[in-house]
Amino acid sequence: MKKRYRNQINSVWTELILRPCIRSIIGVVIGTSSLAVQAAGSPAEVVPAATMSTPYAERLDVRTYLDTLAQEHGFDRKALTELFAQVRQRQDVIERISRPAEKAWTWARYQKLLVSQTRIEQGVEFWTAHADTLARAHKQFGVAPEYVLAILGIETRYGRVTGDFPVIEALTTLGFDYPPRSKFFRKELTEFLLLAREEGMHANQLAGSYAGAMGFGQFIPSSYRHYAVDFDNDGVRDIWQNPTDAIGSIANYFSRHKWRGEGPVALTVDVGSTVAATAAVQQAINGGLELRHSVASLQSMGVQINGLAPDTKVALYKLEGKGGDEYWLGLHDFYVITRYNHSHMYALAVHQLSQAIKAQWEMKMAVGAK
Ligand SMILES: [Ca+2]
Numbered sequence: 128m129k130k131r132y133r134n135q136i137n138s139v140w141t142e143l144i145l146r147p148c149i150r151s152i153i154g155v156v157i158g159t160s161s162l163a164v165q166a167a168g169s170p171a172e173v174v175p176a177a178t179m180s181t182p183y184a185e186r187l188d189v190r191t192y193l194d195t196l197a198q199e200h201g202f203d204r205k206a207l208t209e210l211f212a213q214v215r216q217r218q219d220v221i222e223r224i225s226r227p228a229e230k231a232w233t234w235a236r237y238q239k240l241l242v243s244q245t246r247i248e249q250g251v252e253f254w255t256a257h258a259d260t261l262a263r264a265h266k267q268f269g270v271a272p273e274y275v276l277a278i279l280g281i282e283t284r285y286g287r288v289t290g291d292f293p294v295i296e297a298l299t300t301l302g303f304d305y306p307p308r309s310k311f312f313r314k315e316l317t318e319f320l321l322l323a324r325e326e327g328m329h330a331n332q333l334a335g336s337y338a339g340a341m342g343f344g345q346f347i348p349s350s351y352r353h354y355a356v357d358f359d360n361d362g363v364r365d366i367w368q369n370p371t372d373a374i375g376s377i378a379n380y381f382s383r384h385k386w387r388g389e390g391p392v393a394l395t396v397d398v399g400s401t402v403a404a405t406a407a408v409q410q411a412i413n414g415g416l417e418l419r420h421s422v423a424s425l426q427s428m429g430v431q432i433n434g435l436a437p438d439t440k441v442a443l444y445k446l447e448g449k450g451g452d453e454y455w456l457g458l459h460d461f462y463v464i465t466r467y468n469h470s471h472m473y474a475l476a477v478h479q480l481s482q483a484i485k486a487q488w489e490m491k492m493a494v495g496a497k
Pocket residue numbers: 356357358359360361362363364365369372
């Protein structure tokens with residue numbers, strides 16, 4: 128669980144939780160990396176009443192942090208005090224992050240929400256509008272348009288739902304008043320302040336998710352700093368407003384996480400009930416995101432796999448689909464998708480949405496060619 132927050136955080140969570148008006152059905156989180164922050168305590172436990180009444184700029188822990196920030200990164204100490212004097216604690220941020228994880232979500236439900244016809248059609252629309260940029264990203268980074276689109280679709284409905292929390296308030300609240308993840312979020316707060324300075328943006332004017340994920344692809348500040356690219360060469364990396372930069376940045380993120388762009392991403396496999404019940408297969412199922420198994424080793428357990436080399440590295444997942452249990456193999460690029468959001472259901476939704484968008488796009492192209 129510890130590393131789950133390294134990269135992306137928000138995704139589906141934003142849409143379900145931050146914008147209940149848009150997704151009115153749900154008040155809970157689904158199986159994305161957002162789950163990582165759910166673990167500890169109720170809001171009442173994690174926010175001592177005494178800290179709530181003291182403005183951040185006056186709190187000793189915050190002042191110490193700002194001292195360090197000024198020393199280590201050369202920020203003007205007085206400007207930091209002025210900035211943080213405007214930062215309010217956001218109880219709603221703590222409430223959202225503390226909400227019980229929606230562990231009960233089945234794959235069938237998750238899939239229905241994320242791999243929807245609307246999201247497929249909007250993906251084709253976005254492809255139509257940005258075909259040249261997507262083709263250029265494919266050429267430069269080796270990531271096919273449909274995968275970039277699926278990320279955009281699942282994270283923010285192609286830029287429609289990017290979060291409206293002031294990022295500095297979200298990250299300060301979580302960094303100082305949410306002990307279970309304070310170290311992580313305090314680091315992201317530092318990254319955010321560095322990012323704003325580097326990009327010439329006002330730190331108190333930038334919006335994102337409750338957890339500080341920003342823009343079309345919901346990059347957290349450290350991801351933004353490390354992976355965002357200026358894909359239209361205007362001198363600014365803007366993944367808030369600029370779809371061209373957003374496309375390049377997502378493709379770059381995948382590329383930097385060793386996306387191959389060849390061979391299968393995920394495959395269904397047949398696991399009979401007798402085989403599924405064996406101790407070896409039980410142990411192999413849902414055993415984390417790393418590709419711990421080889422095709423040969425799963426075959427030796429009785430899993431039916433065709434068309435893959437015996438030494439192919441895979442992970443085996445069991446999912447509760449609409450027609451019953453489904454077994455899936457995740458391959459190399461499936462693992463890469465999980466670097467964006469540490470969840471096998473997330474990766475499978477991205478993969479399936481990508482394939483559906485691609486199929487519809489090809490159909491559209493075929494009709495257009497006639
Ligand atoms: Ca740019």
